[in-house]
Amino acid sequence: MEQSTLSLTAETTGRTPVGDEPVIAFDRVSLAFDEKVILQEVSFTLLPGRLKIILGASGAGKSTILRLILGLLRPDSGRIFVNGQQVDRMSERDLMGVRAHLGMVFQEGALFDSLSVRENVGYRLFEETRLPIAEVNARVQEVLGFIGLGEFSDRMPSELSGGQRRRVAIARALTARPRILLYDEATTGLDPITALTVDDEIVKLRDLEGVSSILVTHQLRDAFYIATHEAVRRNGQVEFVKASPETAARTGFLMLKDGRVAFEGGPEDLRHTTDAYLKAFLS
Numbered sequence: 001m002e003q004s005t006l007s008l009t010a011e012t013t014g015r016t017p018v019g020d021e022p023v024i025a026f027d028r029v030s031l032a033f034d035e036k037v038i039l040q041e042v043s044f045t046l047l048p049g050r051l052k053i054i055l056g057a058s059g060a061g062k063s064t065i066l067r068l069i070l071g072l073l074r075p076d077s078g079r080i081f082v083n084g085q086q087v088d089r090m091s092e093r094d095l096m097g098v099r100a101h102l103g104m105v106f107q108e109g110a111l112f113d114s115l116s117v118r119e120n121v122g123y124r125l126f127e128e129t130r131l132p133i134a135e136v137n138a139r140v141q142e143v144l145g146f147i148g149l150g151e152f153s154d155r156m157p158s159e160l161s162g163g164q165r166r167r168v169a170i171a172r173a174l175t176a177r178p179r180i181l182l183y184d185e186a187t188t189g190l191d192p193i194t195a196l197t198v199d200d201e202i203v204k205l206r207d208l209e210g211v212s213s214i215l216v217t218h219q220l221r222d223a224f225y226i227a228t229h230e231a232v233r234r235n236g237q238v239e240f241v242k243a244s245p246e247t248a249a250r251t252g253f254l255m256l257k258d259g260r261v262a263f264e265g266g267p268e269d270l271r272h273t274t275d276a277y278l279k280a281f282l283s
Contacts, residue, residue, distance in 0.1 A: 021084065023048050023180055023212045024069060029078035029088075030259075031064065038064050040259040041078070046180075049210040049250060051202070053223045056256035057281070062216040066182050069214070070102065071095040083179060103173030107185040111157040111165055111172075117144070118153040121172045128176075143171040147201055163194035170201050181205065183215040187222045199225050200240055207231040207247060208238070220282065227251040227267040255281070 022045035031039045038061045046052045054062045067073045068080055071087050080088040082098050090098070111120045122140040125131055131139075144150045147167045157165060166186055173181055183202065187195035199222050205211040207230045217223055229240050230247040243251075253270050255263035255278060263270060263278055273279060 020047065022046055022081065023083055024052075024214065025079075025081040026065070026068075027079040027081075029068065029075045029080060031061075031068070031073065031075045037259050039075070039256075042256075042259070042261055043078075044254055044261065044264060046212055046214060048212050049206070051206045051213045051215060051226070051251045052254055053215045053217065053227065053251065054254045054256065055218065055220070055223060055281070056262075058218070060256040061259055062218075062256060063184055066104070066184055066214065066216055069182060070099060070104070100176070101179040103176070103178035103181045105166070105169050105173050105181065105183045105186050107188050111168060113157050115157075116153065117149070117155050117157070117160070117168055120157065120168060121153075121175055123172065124176050139175055140171075143174045144168075146174070146204075147171050161194065162190050163197045166190065166198045167201055170198070170205075174205075179212065181211055181213045183213065183217075185217055185219075186215065187217065187219050192221065195219070195222055196225070198222075199229075200231070202226055203229055203240060204231040204238060206250060208233065223253070224267055224271075227253070 024046040026042050026044050029039055029042045042065070044052065054065060056062050064073065068075060069082060071090060075088050078088070079086055083101055085098060087095060087098055112123070115123070118137065118140050119126070121143060122136045125136045125139065140153065141150060144153055147170060149164060149167060149171070152160070152164065157168070160168065186202070187198050190198065202213065202215065203226055206213060215223070215226070228243050228248065230243040232239050232241060248266065252266060253263065254261060255270070257277060263273065263275070270278065270282070
């Protein structure tokens with residue numbers, strides 16, 4: 001079945017065009033829980049249409065960064081900007097407006113087991129907007145077609161494989177046309193072949209739709225695949241090939257160690273690092 005093409009242009013989403021203005025920026029952000037330091041003076045930026053892959057050992061603060069972006073946690077010091085707005089001291093009411101432009105893909109998919117795929121994918125539009133049902137259903141079919149699951153709308157989550165559940169979670173995150181997607185361990189627990197189908201969706205969104213993303217993972221196989229491959233459309237079909245230098249430059253790595261940024265750069269820089277800790281992590 002030929003996959004449909006999402007209409008995620010700047011005109012329909014309001015997303016900031018690709019340029020030099022960061023869509024996410026951390027400025028010397030620190031956070032501790034009692035005596036346990038989680039983040040120390042962490043700074044980085046995410047530019048429009050780029051993907052930032054955050055690596056680190058368990059407890060390094062990777063998922064904490066996503067919670068800070070969403071405003072679910074507040075830093076002890078430093079500043080956090082999302083789409084040009086400083087969110088670290090923003091009220092909960094104002095944060096709702098920021099979150100409207102964010103899509104979140106959780107580790108386990110977090111689907112509602114009692115709802116069909118169609119109802120899961122359209123949940124945000126059904127519950128938070130006054131769009132006509134027919135318009136929501138059309139949007140649901142559009143995003144399901146994009147991820148290659150257009151025929152699955154009436155199925156229940158229990159009827160899906162692990163990889164299909166994760167892809168449905170991506171579709172749900174896309175439905176409201178967010179400016180930014182956040183992935184929290186999106187391939188953890190999946191076998192390599194199934195994980196690859198999820199990796200491909202992340203690559204497609206970066207290359208064909210220009211979505212800005214942050215991917216938190218400890219799966220090096222998936223991280224390097226995403227960073228070194230690109231999606232191209234040929235004769236109406238999507239193919240995955242080795243990334244051109246221009247495409248490769250759209251993905252960067254951020255490595256955390258003991259709450260600090262231990263590395264920031266491209267995949268080849270990380271592969272050829274001489275740092276003993278990084279080499280041990282990669283081995």
